[in-house]
Amino acid sequence: MIFPIGAMQRTNSEKVGTETYDAVIVGSGIAGAIIANELGRSGKRVLVLEAGEGTGSTLNGYHEYLTRYFATAYKDNQSPYPTNPDVPMPRSSDARKITPGIPLTSGYLVQNGPFGTDTTYTRVFAGTSLHWEAKTPRMLPSDFRMQDDFGVGVNWPIAHSSLNDYYEKAEHELGVSSDVSVQQDPKLDLRFRTGYDFPMHSIPLSYLDKVVDRGIRGTSVELFGETFDLSVRSFPQARNGVPNPAYENGKGFAPVGAVDTVQSEMGGRCQGNNNCVPICPIQAKYHAGKTLAKALQNPDVHILTQSVASKIVMDENGRVRHIEVKRYHRPSSPEFSSLNVTGKVYVLCTNAIENARLMLASGLQSRNGLVGRNLMDHAYLLSWALMPQDCGTMRGTNCTGGIVNLRNGRFRTHQAAFAADIHNDGWGWAVGSPLYDLRLVVDQQNLFGPELRKELVRRINRQLLLAFMIDVLPDENNRVSVDPRYLDDLGNMRPVISYTPPEYTMRGAAYARQLARLVFQRLGAADYTAYDPADYGYITYEDEGYIIRGGNHLAGTHIMGPSADRSVVDENQRSWEHENLYLAGGGSMPTIGTSNISLTIATLSYKSAEAILRVI
């Protein structure tokens, strides 16, 4: 995918101030990139504002990210992305246990708790899509009818089926590798248009997946009178696989590889580098830069980097008059110049936390007080074990398959559903393998030389980590707010988070732990799961301790709904109260079910782009 030369320099602070764009888009992640591309293709004049620098738009820039990642000893999920004091972002090293009544202020996010989250997102060109794992399951129809079907949560204001065409567009743009024959599931009510199939075939299950599958086939569980047979299924993923020659009636599909200003031979197919999070070394994984490259083929699409949107200014009619932008000259200095950008419409695409933050910092709480409220993030519960045989752990992508049979069922009236990932990278997320194993084997087992190598291989080779991604319902008390006491270096207000996973989710977590035990038993695996009460994510539920981790799937803060009194945006993500303002992204989602949200974010972006084109 070629990035047009000079595309990043089409405009500057002086020129931008003089014109009114058709659309001003804040944020260059998946949502911003897709909307910019759709509008650009239709001949509209678009300005994309990106807070980060332009790194990542060339292979040399991408190479900088890779070098930083490979060189660092602490490989957290943001490690490739440099600290930028003018555009701070949350990092997992910020996470701490929260003392009630004492806000945690040492990181970018100010956390009131009670739950200390380690959620992160990436404020760079192409956004968190550089860092994401790239699982792309569709939501389920019941996820859209939680209130009707299960008496919990809220209903979406639209039917799941109304998004089908947009889902297909999103799966095309993101380049999803999967097969309808694998994903179709009447029990989950997951159906696809007749004749549809994905652009590329499923990423093959790993050997570890297959060992787990063999072990659990034939096992079923019963929940509230319903039986579920367990099995392992591959996940749909936005990374390049074997193209499907039958895609789009035989048109086939050409995978999009690495982005650069010149032709690059890289990223045409996943090689199994195993560090998808936080960065794919070859760009076989989708990132929004690939869509931005397309968007920028249109000379009327402009992008301004190092531009932090700091205030949305309204006119007396409740329409956006302009957005104030702070342009910093260098990340190392808080000096900035101000400018105002104007458009016929404005689209906020900065993610659920930042969209809400910007609205509230601009004094734009809605009359119903819902901006920032209903913050959701998938709750992750980890369980890990040592398999009785070699499983070839540490090969392939982070995750190729999982147990998804419990994504839906009558039990959702009582407890959260979940999808379980089988991690191909061992106990990394749980305890910090393989470094963890190295320390253990050297410091405690006192091994060295060939014995050290053998023991490391023996241990790591057999590591099985199950990560249960658990549904979280909207709860108005979980929220993003702002407080003028907490500012960043540019003087922008930081997000203040109040959050705890709801009981509904903890019931699901408790069940997930039981299921993990059952699975390990069937596999003959030794359960090594242990939850340390000193951990920041430790939560007790019914006298049992669990550690809940954030999923970085942020949603709910500008919830979509059927009317202005009960929601912030309509079904096209247009603000009820400000007719030329759209808030795009996870923040619009009323529920998150058991689907990683990026595919649905992309889907909603296509729907919004269509709606925007009708008015500009």
Add this chain to the structure above:
Amino acid sequence: MPNNPITTIPELHEHLKVAMQLEHATIPPYLLALYTIRPDTNLEATRILRTVVVEEMLHLTLAANIFNAVGGTPDLIAPDFVPKYPAHLPDGETDFKVSLRPFSCAALDTFLDIERPRKAPTPDKRMIHKGARRFAFSLQHPDDPKHELAYYSIGEFYEAIADGLRYLNNEHCKGGSPLFRDKNQVGPKYYYSGGAHLIEVNDLKTALKAIDTIIQQGEGFDREDGGGFIRSIVTDDGELSHDFRFEQLKLGRYYLTKNAEGKPDKPGHPTGPELKVDWDAVYPTKVNAKLTDYTDYPELHAAAVAFNREYFCFLRLLNSAYNGQPNLLLTDLVPKMFALRNLMLQLIHVPMPGMTGFNAAPTFEMPSEEITCPEKVTQ
């Protein structure tokens, strides 16, 4: 000399065998140049070299597809398949030598010679009298082994194959038995790089498209432009052809396929961003190293022999892929490519004892004795 030397199947097969040899012959020199670049330097040169060498592998596969489709049987482990370097390739009136060199201007010059063959001044000069040259790949007339064929250039060689395919297809249509069949094709499922241009060959159209791809990606052949033939830097697919990719390194500037005027840059006049090359950040491997260079150094000798054997076994496995087991490309061959790279790097990093300023290098001399290759890696 006839303009069209291919009028029988055996002649066609002979030419296609040589085509495969030719495509393969460029791979060791390109790989060596690529791997002699010091890590984390010359990123642009690395990417360009890598793109080109992956496309050569595509060409090899395309040649195998054509060969299979017309009833041939690829044989990558025939004794003369891997040439002895320096190898002589035809280029106009004289030959040029292809050596195993570290990344350098001299290496680039050779690559440009390979990728930018000359067109014969007139069609009847396509073939050349044998006495004038020493074509590395002996093209013998199948019915008369003493009669050797030689071509003006690689481009002309492929044009002759294309003509031969057309001629024979025509003849066979008249006769009633098809020239082409669906046999042992390697499709895009098994080979995913090189611009995803892999073509399964089963008729004249696909065969000619395959040849066209080989020629196009290599030469970006002359294009008619309102009167005469003008070299274009781009192929039909709008991508830079190999020779211009290499030329960027020599000229120190990128070519733009779409410049300020919306047109591709003119040859010799790139207008893209600067392209820096650090010619010193290279392991100075000995040019055309041979096993005999290592006779006094048993460890080095053993490593060099190990590489040659590994390469031979790789070719044997690749041969199976081209002879009905394309799945090996996915399961075994790609991991083996990484292993080969590691063995090459082992040699490249070692300074030559007794020869200051030079490093060791793989020799690509295939074992003449029977060797056992390890079992396939996957179950």
